Amino acid sequence: MTAALTVSIVVPILNEADNLPKLFEHLHQLTAKPQQIIIVDGGSIDGSFTLAQSLMTEMITIQQSAIDWQVLASSAGRALQMNRGAALASGDVLLFLHADTKLPNQAMTEIALAITQAKWGRFDVHLDSNKLLLKLVGSMINLRSRLSGIATGDQAIFVRRRIFEQLGGYPNQALMEDVEISKRLKAIGKPACLTSKVITSARRWQQHGTWHTILLMWRLRFDYWRGVSPDSLKRHYYNT
Template identity: 65%
Template sequence: MTAVPIKLSIVVPLLNEADNLTRLIGYLAHLNPLPHQVILVDGGSTDGSVVIAKKLIKGLINSSQADINWQVVDWQITESAAGRAIQMNVGADLATGNVLLFLHADTQLPSHAITEITSAVMRAEWGRFDVRLDSPEWMLSIVSQMMNWRSRLSGIATGDQAIFIKKTLFEQLGGYPQQPLMEDIELCKRLKAIGKPACLRSKVITSARRWQQYGTWRTILLMWHLRFDYWRGVSADNIKQRYYKT
């Protein structure tokens, strides 16, 4: 079966991501094929993220590498109120592609990601990638594998796994729920009721900074506890307070 061409809009929420922007723009610019559109949605950064992003994109478009036509990508930078769900919904509203990919600023897609997504949306309405934490620590390698197994068994993905979804379905569900945390879990619960995700085995590489900053075991136990509490009905506001208190 021939893959159906798609127009992929990548939506990236930003909040004080100045340290990650050079890598982010570099990774996106070397996807093959290139995306239809990249939308950066800033939620009130105070570290100059917007200015830095504009400078990097301008430099990329004016690059002397004439063999790569970065001008075909529709680069968009916009601002919104803070909150990952709010920012991603703002980006989705601006998207002109027929498939949306929600990407964290500290997460790197595999270079062939768009080809894989094109194939995946032939058999599923939505999906996600496997994930690898960017640390050589053996325990974090196990954590990565456990995240992938849990996601494959449960059909629930986290934002770190680069969730992609057909835009018409995203709009049908009303976008991300307006809650301060666990918005990815809640969206996936709604998506599961419609169909199973395409669980791609190619890995995105995401930051291990939280595990490294707060300790591997402490972070594992916290995440399990928060997810269990959300499952039993504890509010997202309560969970957010405990998540950012650590």
Template identity: 55%
Template sequence: MGGEVSRLAARLTMTSLSIIVPALDEAGQIVALLARLAALRLAGAQVILADGGSTDRTVALALPLVDLVVHAPRGRALQMNAGAALASGDALLFLHADTVLPEQAGSLIATALRERVWGRFDIRLDGTHRMLPVIAAMMNRRSRLTGIATGDQAIFVRRAVFEQLAGYAPIALMEDLELSRRLKKISRPACLRERVTSSGRRWEKHGVWHTIVLMWRLRLAYFLGADPRALAIAYGYLPR
């Protein structure tokens, strides 16, 4: 299947972009994030909010700033798949609700997808802890060496390829790593050095060193075959 998908992708010309934002109870920051996407919308990008059952005002606040709101079961994989199913763009960009794109993100993605079928940005972690820049640098270097991307790095992909692969696996955690592994069989990612800025709130809230150890433990357990639902619970994310 990889060869067929690769040949299909090579024939495509990326002309439009759909941005899928999975969200759950993000009323405190959803307006600021979506407002930063206004220029891309004016340039023709489609913005889709994929809500996982927010109980705050996330959806009401987002409605004037997006093209579509999709309601889906809680879980980033399920939410992003629901958004992608209604996307009209030739390229899909999956953007976490606490992540800000660099300037000219649309043209950077378009240029990257002329030669590759998927990619991601380098990342910068926003916060005050002195270890956050070090963590971000390690994430970028590891991703460049392994060809594996995390959702915080704003993964983008040609829609035809995403659909051929049946999207994200419906798992509770590590959906980004799982998708990266399948995409890597088609091509290496375009690793853009321009940086998205992602919140370091979880790192600072739970302790930087504790979070580093936890993430490495969970990642190792996943690669050894652990149940993603159990890993999600250990991460502090309780699927419904």
């Protein structure tokens, strides 16, 4: 990580108590360190906020404040949570990370190199499953993203902070906020499509069935393209 460029990681959480110890340990073990890590809780009812505060205290003690850790409360809604974290970020680059996603160890270094040639970018994704079909799903997500220039949140979108602020942050909508901001960023410049893979949870695919989830995701994208409201899409997404 070069001294001239700093990264703030923003992690929105909601009822992620089971994942938080693994998340904090993973971020602690990154080879190249971010300047700042901001955890933003959206009203968890499983003790996530208190647990995150406790884990933050442990990390500060272990690292002797090498990283600026913060845990914030926010209104519910991933876009609202990410914007809340971004508003308090001090890094040159913002990296938005899902709580169930792991970065490559050299992610900060790769971002520092990529951002010299692009205003924003994302990583390739690998679903944490050995099933052949889910490996294929991950490959198709990466190919689709590379061809379309659109990224999803589980690909760990990163962007120069000043660009993010110029765009007004994530749009305040219930779903597809990642697709929408990708469209706006794409209008400014092509993304850096890093081939290094983030590892993200396959839990939704496993819980609801791979083919069902594939069809659902394509249906949601099609409906969003034809103008269905994000609120309606969210109801469909969480009721299936």
